[in-house]
Amino acid sequence: MSIPKNLLEMKCLSDWCILLGYRGSISHGTYKSNKDPNSIDDKDAIGFCIPPVDYYYGLKTFGSRNTKEIKEGVWDIVVYEYRKAIRLLEKGNPNLLSILWLEPQYYLKITPAGQLLLDNKDLFVGKHVYHSFAGYANGQLRRMERLAFKGFMGEKRKKLVEKYGYDCKNGSHLIRILRLGIEFLREGKLNVFRKDAAELLEIKEGKWSLGRIKNEANRLFCLAEEAFHLSDLPEKPDHEKVNRLCVDIANCWMEGQKQ
Helix, strand or coil: CCCCHHHHCCHHHCCCEEEEEECCHHHHCCCCCCCCCCCCCCEEEEEEECCCCHHHHCCCCCCCCCEEEEEECCEEEEEEEHHHHHHHHHHCCHHHHHHHHCCHHHEEEECHHHHHHHHCHHHHCCCCHHHHHHHHHHHHHHHHHHCCCCCCCCHHHHHHHHHHCCCHHHHHHHHHHHHHHHHHHHHCCCCCCCCCHHHHHHHHCCCCCHHHHHHHHHHHHHHHHHHHHHCCCCCCCCHHHHHHHHHHHHHHHHHHHHC
């Protein structure tokens, strides 16, 4: 399942990369190989990088708005410039937060600068994540209900939408993200690798009716709001501490480049 060598040789995944790991179905424990005729999974990864100094003081730009998406075959890799990544982590972005709580085997690269970020992941814990997770879940619910065929959908996924009357993959994301958010508000950590993986796979394979998914989602939305009000987590991250961490990561990275 390794990322192809030609991709790993790209600067943003090699020389500049401070942290790289799997995301999506692989990290959740719900991945099905594309050899399976019903599989609709890509192989997803996420990375953070620090480009050379001329990207900060010169006129060069990294990717599109400091984000670079790399697609080749079944691989879908997103790389964020590290300051943008930290800003999104501070806001409670569900997709980026997940890299801080991966199971060890799902990390592909950890530099000392990346380890510094992982060691300080508790700086990003707070009740504010409720709004991000609930908003993301609402988006999944709307897309699922609209029966919209997006450009990113492969033919197999479109056929599943036609067969079951809703986007099963969106349904699985919806339930997963709500459960993740509730757990985070209660425990202060993300359980990225899912103990309920078998159930999430059932949803992704169309074994749950749309009505059942909506009922479960409504129940989870209520539990999420309750968990938000009862949570003893900080209201939001301490911005000054996050800012100092951002500087420390850069200094750690630059020290490593001198060696």
